[in-house]
Structures are given as structure tokens and as C-alpha cells.
Amino acid sequence: xxxxxxxYEAELRWSGSTALGWEHYDRxxxxxxxxxxxxxxxTTGESKGDPRRLNPEQLLVMAASxxxxxxxxxxxxxxxxxxxxxxxxxTGVMPTGVEPTSVTEIVLRPRIVVASxxxxxxxxxxxxxxxxxxxxxxxxxxxxxxxxEVERRR
Numbered sequence: 386x387x388x389x390x391x392x393y394e395a396e397l398r399w400s401g402s403t404a405l406g407w408e409h410y411d412r413x414x415x416x417x418x419x420x421x422x423x424x425x426x427x428t429t430g431e432s433k434g435d436p437r438r439l440n441p442e443q444l445l446v447m448a449a450s451x452x453x454x455x456x457x458x459x460x461x462x463x464x465x466x467x468x469x470x471x472x473x474x475x476t477g478v479m480p481t482g483v484e485p486t487s488v489t490e491i492v493l494r495p496r497i498v499v500a501s502x503x504x505x506x507x508x509x510x511x512x513x514x515x516x517x518x519x520x521x522x523x524x525x526x527x528x529x530x531x532x533x534e535v536e537r538r539r
Contacts, residue, residue, distance in 0.1 A: 394419055413438060430479075442488060446477035449491050449521045449529055456515035457495070464511060469538055470498035477527075491522075493531045500538045508535045 399414035412429040428434035430442045450473045461468045473495045477488045499508060512533045516522060522529040 408433075442477060442479060445488055445525075446475050446491055449477075449519070449525070450475040450493055452519040452521040453493050453495070453512075453515055453531065456518045457497070457512055460511045460515055460518075461499075461508075464503070464507070465501070466499055466503040466508065466511070467501040468497060469500045470496070472496045488525075488527050491525070491527050491529045493529065494534070495531065496534045496536065498536045498538050505535045509533060 395416060395418045397414055397416045401411045403410045412434050414427055416425045416427055417423070425444075426438055427444070428438040428440055430440035434440055454471055454473065458468060458471070473493055475491065475493045478490045478492075479486065479488045483489075495512070497508060497512070512531055516529070516531055519529075
């Protein structure tokens, strides 16, 4: 009997015309991931994209950050650590002129505020365990690093 699996679906839609060449077609397209109803409008990350729209590279960095957040909160709640705030200023690096083009590094910089007696060492250990469990980080060839900052709220 085969093992169970989770299946994730995405639907993208674009319309327009490329008849006038690379310089002239609209890069904006929409994406959904059923059964979620939220629609995203995306574009390219290069010069022809609309900088007000998300691009796939940003979504990749956001997915890694979100997965880390969700795993960390899961582990902290199980450990009865009161996390009251979590912010991440994540970055992804995609060098130019290197083939094949790829995001080579993602750095997550969570600022974690706890309101319990948990030691910084214990919180950092949970950050590391969360990283080891993060499905997105485990799926990437990119190096995913975490530079966590732990603060206390009393």
C-alpha cells in the first residue's frame, strides 16, 4: 500500500498577446490555490514587472518565512512558551550572471517576543527544531539560514 500524501494545487491565468515581442506584453497574471478563494495578482521580478505586484521570488521567500513561523508557533505552544509577537524580515538572494539562475540563499530574521520564563537557549532550540521540520526549507536547494532575535515582554 502506498504512503499517504498531501497534494497542493495552484491555478494560474494570463491573457494578452506576445505578438509585439518581449518588450510589450503584460507580465501580470492571477493565481489561486483551491479550495482557498483568495486570488493573487503576480508579475515578474525583472524590469518588465510591476513593482507593486508580488513576484514568484518574493512568494518563495514568503513561503519559507511562513513555514518557519507556523512550525515555531506549533512547537512553542506545545512547550507552553508564551510567544506574543513574531516578526520576520526575510530576504532571498538571486545572483545575476550565474547559471542556472536561482535563489541561492534565503535568510530568515525572526524577532520573537516571549512573555514566559523560557530561556533564550530554549527558544532558540525550538527555532532550530522548527527549521528542521519546515516543509518549504526541506524542499529547497537554496541555503536557508535563520538569524533569530529573542526578546522578553514582562
